[in-house]
Amino acid sequence: MNHATAAKKFVTNYERAHWHDASLWFVRSKRDKATEVIPEWEQLRETASQIKRHTLAHLTDYLEQFTREAESRGVVVHWAVDAKEHNEIVAELLAERGMTRLVKSKSMLTEECHLNDFLTERGVEVIDTDLGERIVQLRRETPSHIVLPAIHLKRQDVGQTFHEYLDAPPGLDSPDELTELARHHLREKLLAAEAGLTGVNFGIAETGGIVICTNEGNADLGTALPKLHIASMGIEKLIPKTEHLSVFLRLLARSATGQPITSYSSHFQGPRPDGELHIILVDNGRTNLMASTEFHRALNCIRCGACLNTCPVYRRSGGHSYHATVAGPIGSVLGPAQDPKQHHSLPFACTLCGSCTDVCPVKIPLHHQLLAFRSQLAEQKLVSAPKRWGMSVASTIMRRPWLFALTGRMARFSLRWLPRFITHSWPNTWAQKRELPDAPKQSFRGWLADRPNDDNRNVDNGKQK
Amino acid sequence: MRVGLFVPCYIDQFYPDVAIATLELLEAQGISPIIPSAPTCCGQPMANTGCVSAAKPLAEQFVAAFADCDYVVCPSGSCTAMIRHHYGNLVGDNAVRERTFELCEFFVDVLKATPMPAAFNYKVGLHQSCHGLRELGLGSPSELRRTTPNKVHNLLADIPGIDFVELSRPDECCGFGGTFAVAEEAVSVMMGCDRLDDHIAAGAEVMVSADMSCLMHLDGLARRQQCRLATMHVAQVLAGRQPRFRTTQLEVTAK
Numbered sequence: 001m002n003h004a005t006a007a008k009k010f011v012t013n014y015e016r017a018h019w020h021d022a023s024l025w026f027v028r029s030k031r032d033k034a035t036e037v038i039p040e041w042e043q044l045r046e047t048a049s050q051i052k053r054h055t056l057a058h059l060t061d062y063l064e065q066f067t068r069e070a071e072s073r074g075v076v077v078h079w080a081v082d083a084k085e086h087n088e089i090v091a092e093l094l095a096e097r098g099m100t101r102l103v104k105s106k107s108m109l110t111e112e113c114h115l116n117d118f119l120t121e122r123g124v125e126v127i128d129t130d131l132g133e134r135i136v137q138l139r140r141e142t143p144s145h146i147v148l149p150a151i152h153l154k155r156q157d158v159g160q161t162f163h164e165y166l167d168a169p170p171g172l173d174s175p176d177e178l179t180e181l182a183r184h185h186l187r188e189k190l191l192a193a194e195a196g197l198t199g200v201n202f203g204i205a206e207t208g209g210i211v212i213c214t215n216e217g218n219a220d221l222g223t224a225l226p227k228l229h230i231a232s233m234g235i236e237k238l239i240p241k242t243e244h245l246s247v248f249l250r251l252l253a254r255s256a257t258g259q260p261i262t263s264y265s266s267h268f269q270g271p272r273p274d275g276e277l278h279i280i281l282v283d284n285g286r287t288n289l290m291a292s293t294e295f296h297r298a299l300n301c302i303r304c305g306a307c308l309n310t311c312p313v314y315r316r317s318g319g320h321s322y323h324a325t326v327a328g329p330i331g332s333v334l335g336p337a338q339d340p341k342q343h344h345s346l347p348f349a350c351t352l353c354g355s356c357t358d359v360c361p362v363k364i365p366l367h368h369q370l371l372a373f374r375s376q377l378a379e380q381k382l383v384s385a386p387k388r389w390g391m392s393v394a395s396t397i398m399r400r401p402w403l404f405a406l407t408g409r410m411a412r413f414s415l416r417w418l419p420r421f422i423t424h425s426w427p428n429t430w431a432q433k434r435e436l437p438d439a440p441k442q443s444f445r446g447w448l449a450d451r452p453n454d455d456n457r458n459v460d461n462g463k464q465k
Numbered sequence: 466m467r468v469g470l471f472v473p474c475y476i477d478q479f480y481p482d483v484a485i486a487t488l489e490l491l492e493a494q495g496i497s498p499i500i501p502s503a504p505t506c507c508g509q510p511m512a513n514t515g516c517v518s519a520a521k522p523l524a525e526q527f528v529a530a531f532a533d534c535d536y537v538v539c540p541s542g543s544c545t546a547m548i549r550h551h552y553g554n555l556v557g558d559n560a561v562r563e564r565t566f567e568l569c570e571f572f573v574d575v576l577k578a579t580p581m582p583a584a585f586n587y588k589v590g591l592h593q594s595c596h597g598l599r600e601l602g603l604g605s606p607s608e609l610r611r612t613t614p615n616k617v618h619n620l621l622a623d624i625p626g627i628d629f630v631e632l633s634r635p636d637e638c639c640g641f642g643g644t645f646a647v648a649e650e651a652v653s654v655m656m657g658c659d660r661l662d663d664h665i666a667a668g669a670e671v672m673v674s675a676d677m678s679c680l681m682h683l684d685g686l687a688r689r690q691q692c693r694l695a696t697m698h699v700a701q702v703l704a705g706r707q708p709r710f711r712t713t714q715l716e717v718t719a720k
Binding site for chain 2: 003004007008011012014017018021025032035036038039041042310312313316317348349350351352353354355357358359371373374375376377378379383387388391392394395398399400401404408411412429430431432433434435436437438439440442443444445446447448
């Protein structure tokens with residue numbers, strides 16, 4: 001579905017759309033406060049951006065180093081070229097061991113690969129253990145935000161969900177009670193799990209270690225109890241050295257939620273003595289993105305969600321209006337990069353305000369990328385024909401000052417004399433909720449031509465007329 | 466000093482007084498700008514829709530028309546940003562784009578002068594246009610941890626009687642966004658209404674901006690909703706114009 005259509009539906013519930021906007025603006029404001037106390041904030045962003053760009057420029061070397069180091073610590077490293085391969089590797093690891101109960105901590109990569117459905121179809125019980133993700137999983141929805149998966153829901157909605165799926169008493173809406181209920185439910189699932197799957201926030205080439213950041217500690221519990229730990233990792237998650245973590249850990253949580261650091265930053269250096277650790281390195285279109293001169297910097301992304309929180313369109317249209325794994329500005333780059341036909345409306349779900357670019361902790365020029373995408377989509381004729389023709393007609397008119405003046409005069413004349421029910425009628429989308437500007441009798445250039453005691457200064461291509 | 470004045474298409478046709486005020490400001494500084502009949506448009510509507518080939522001839526016209534100017538002045542942050550940041554891709558590297566300045570920038574950075582208008586005894590809400598703020602750096606965006614003086618605010622601040630109100634979201638986008646205003650009408654309207662509410666709640670009587678395109682959208686909404694909030698371009702305020710409150714009679718009926 002087109003973003004504009006889905007967004008309109010969301011906005012129609014004006015009160016709820018405002019509530020959504022205010023919730024996310026609150027997070028953005030927390031981010032501002034958390035960054036104000038770091039005098040070197042802008043320098044930190046620049047450093048992070050440079051580390052990422054360096055790593056991506058030498059990605060092959062760092063991937064080899066990472067694999068070597070991880071394997072030397074007893075990790076089994078797998079490579080998946082796409083989502084299908086990734087899912088098959090996970091399914092096989094579980095099937096080989098006869099395991100059917102998997103707990104997962106937050107991983108946008110597995111959302112991207114649609115792992116849950118793949119495993120469920122094969123008889124595996126998959127339980128998301130991040131509270132927000134568990135809520136949307138129970139509702140058979142997708143996360144509407146990469147960091148706050150259930151941000152589109154009010155606590156009453158959560159109460160209703162728990163009532164429907166977890167036998168909670170009806171009308172439960174106190175955060176304490178809801179959390180307690182979720183805790184017991186998840187504890188049960190965690191204790192019964194045979195395997196734990198996590199995402200990866202950072203892979204360190206120098207050590208072969210991985211770092212996972214959570215606020216709920218669910219990744220720790222989900223990997224401490226079962227014997228098998230599978231970590232799904234996009235190949236762009238690498239950083240060269242452990243010392244670089246100091247840059248990214250300071251940026252990540254501040255940008256995401258305005259916390260100085262996530263509650264848990266868990267380091268995994270090889271498997272537990274009695275367990276197994278499998279890391280799946282996933283490409284799934286990332287090398288294509290890397291080959292693109294215009295969009296490769298999107299791979300800098302550390303999935304903090306700051307661009308979603310600040311995006312005035314995202315805040316008012318909700319994550320599901322994007323119909324993509326990742327919503328918001330970064331999703332509007334990643335979505336069409338994966339599948340331009342399906343996601344062609346996303347680069348246009350943007351006013352080019354540039355706020356996303358300015359909050360991005362790794363300095364992805366997001367709004368410039370969205371603009372660049374528009375011209376690619378126009379070239380592929382994925383911009384609607386009326387829009388393209390309209391622009392070509394406009395260009396033809398604007399190029400000829402006499403034609404521009406004539407068209408302008410006709411438009412102003414019509415606007416002044418035609419009845420309102422025509423000028424403001426339904427085909428004029430602008431005027432549904434807005435007045436048209438007043439039409440002055442004279443344009444500026446008309447005024448200039450009539451200006452008395454004046455040398456007219458009307459010149460053509462630099463030559464005085 | 467050879468100065469060109471670029472008057473964007475919609476200002477030429479719908480807001481001639483903004484261009485006249487700009488011209489008055491320049492003339493008061495002893496500048497008689499060159500005003501070529503072409504280009505009529507910088508090409509931004511086409512470029513922002515992805516139709517690069519439709520934008521290119523306009524960009525070429527612009528560069529040719531102003532080739533021998535020392536400076537080009539434009540009373541629009543958005544058009545200036547288009548020229549400065551995107552003409553490189555459209556017509557190759559050229560000196561014209563580096564010499565093109567938004568009006569406030571031109572006064573602060575080039576002329577280092579302040580227009581001296583008469584009093585403006587109103588409560589003013591400054592609407593920071595995104596392209597002026599984030600693309601041209603006319604001030605410090607709230608996202609960045611840096612402090613650059615705000616050129617639009619500082620030019621206006623010298624006017625006797627002017628009283629700036631404090632907004633809760635000082636630089637959130639108004640939702641105009643060119644074709645976005647129509648293609649994503651629902652979100653665009655909601656964003657615009659939210660901006661109006663912020664200004665009205667802060668007590669603003671006049672909303673002033675360096676970008677008339679944002680104001681075309683916001684004024685359209687304000688008039689439909691019969692808000693007592695006038696909109697003015699910064700050039701008009703600097704040239705000593707006074708606001709026009711169009712809904713006074715409606716207010717009377719409301720009482």
